[in-house]
């Protein structure tokens with residue numbers, strides 16, 4: 001019995017995604033001296049309980065370093081980072097999963113990343129390569145959608161990798177082997193367990209939601225009402241309160 005959950009926009013919330021005033025919330029992530037992520041006080045208490053329970057597995061597109069900036073009021077034993085590309089147990093990279101992912105690295109991903117980084121730098125954009133999992137472009141605010149369409153058509157997915165556009169804010173080129181669902185199934189296998197409950201708010205979470213017996217979707221998610229997420233239960237609350245509802249349901253499920 002595992003509860004595998006996305007973090008940003010599902011458990012922890014930014015100023016933009018909280019859907020309420022930040023006063024009274026608990027800050028859980030500081031970056032460059034500024035608080036950038038929050039949870040409700042009840043979420044904070046629930047996180048202490050879940051983080052001490054080996055069955056809560058955070059599952060994020062963040063790298064390990066980015067993940068470690070978030071205070072989950074404890075240290076979950078298993079953590080999935082890099083959109084499923086990297087699995088950590090007690091703070092150590094799981095070598096078996098790492099080998100599996102590295103063995104399936106698309107041969108042309110590094111070259112595509114280097115070329116895109118060069119073009120991005122010339123245009124004043126940021127391109128980040130997180131080998132061997134993916135690379136992404138950070139889209140400057142106000143960039144027309146047609147520009148993004150052009151970028152995507154100029155560099156479509158190749159052999160073993162695909163393109164994913166994240167709310168017109170980032171464009172990812174991701175190895176096909178890298179999936180939150182595959183990593184969640186791997187952790188379940190390693191722990192002799194199964195993915196009982198999963199939660200996530202975005203397209204990259206769909207493989208995770210499909211891997212679970214029960215899936216939770218926060219009401220503010222753009223996946224609500226789509227065929228792809230039809231099997232998921234939608235929370236009554238939205239924003240940071242949806243995070244609390246998800247954690248409450250997880251604690252009930254794990255103790256039930």
Ligand SMILES: [Mg+2]
Pocket residue numbers: 006007008009010200201202
């Ligand atoms: Mg998310």
